[in-house]
Amino acid sequence: MLPLMEEFYTIQGEGAHTGKAAYFIRIGGCDVGCHWCDVKESWNAKLHPATATEKIIENAIKYSDTVVITGGEPLMWNLDFITKNLQSRNIKTHIETSGAYTLSGVWNWICLSPKKNKLPLQEVYDRADELKVIVYNKNDFKFAEDQANKVNGNCTLFLQPEWSNREKMTPLIVDYVMKNPKWKISLQTHKYLNIP
């Protein structure tokens, strides 16, 4: 059983798989406390109905060959059962995580978005496929470099503007990426497209 907040078929809006159709499973519960979090309604796991994992899987496989598990903070829950089952049905498993909890589950893609309040565990830095740092103000460029020093050498590096501050920070990110081309820019394209 997992506290399911919502599930929806959409286009991955962010990061390395931007533009790819995927089925999103949003699991409730997060205690990381980002002040700019765009899904604060997810934080209290008790508000989201405990849902049988088999039911979530049966639904997901109708829609897509790729499932993105997000939250809330999905790694607050053990994700071994749901991900093994999805992979056994030839579904690719992707996760969006802050990395603050131990890494369970089997993954085709791990997107690590580290948060200052509760830093990732080393095991998640070691296994991340992409690092996606949210840039809310200028101090976050320094934070991003510190985080990039902790990930493995195959990890793609992204800077993503915090949505409410995007008009101010996006031009600074563009400038930063041109000066520091190991980074790429990631935008929340689903918000520009007005899709979930």
Ligand SMILES: C[S@@+](CC[C@H](N)C(=O)[O-])C[C@H]1O[C@@H](n2cnc3c(N)ncnc32)[C@H](O)[C@@H]1O
């Ligand atoms: C809502 S979080 C859920 C997964 C996990 N708790 C995490 O933070 O990675 C999904 C993604 O949205 C990003 N995000 C959340 N609020 C945002 C905002 N206001 N602007 C830009 N990105 C945001 C997070 O950093 C994360 O990469």
Ligand SMILES: Nc1nc2[nH]cc(C(=O)O)c2c(=O)[nH]1
């Ligand atoms: N379209 C779309 N792409 C996303 N990529 C990461 C998201 C998330 O909230 O984890 C997200 C989301 O909420 N919608």
Ligand code: SF4
């Ligand atoms: S870790 Fe993710 S879900 Fe939790 S508060 Fe931060 S952005 Fe929101």
Ligand SMILES: [Mg+2]
């Ligand atoms: Mg989102």
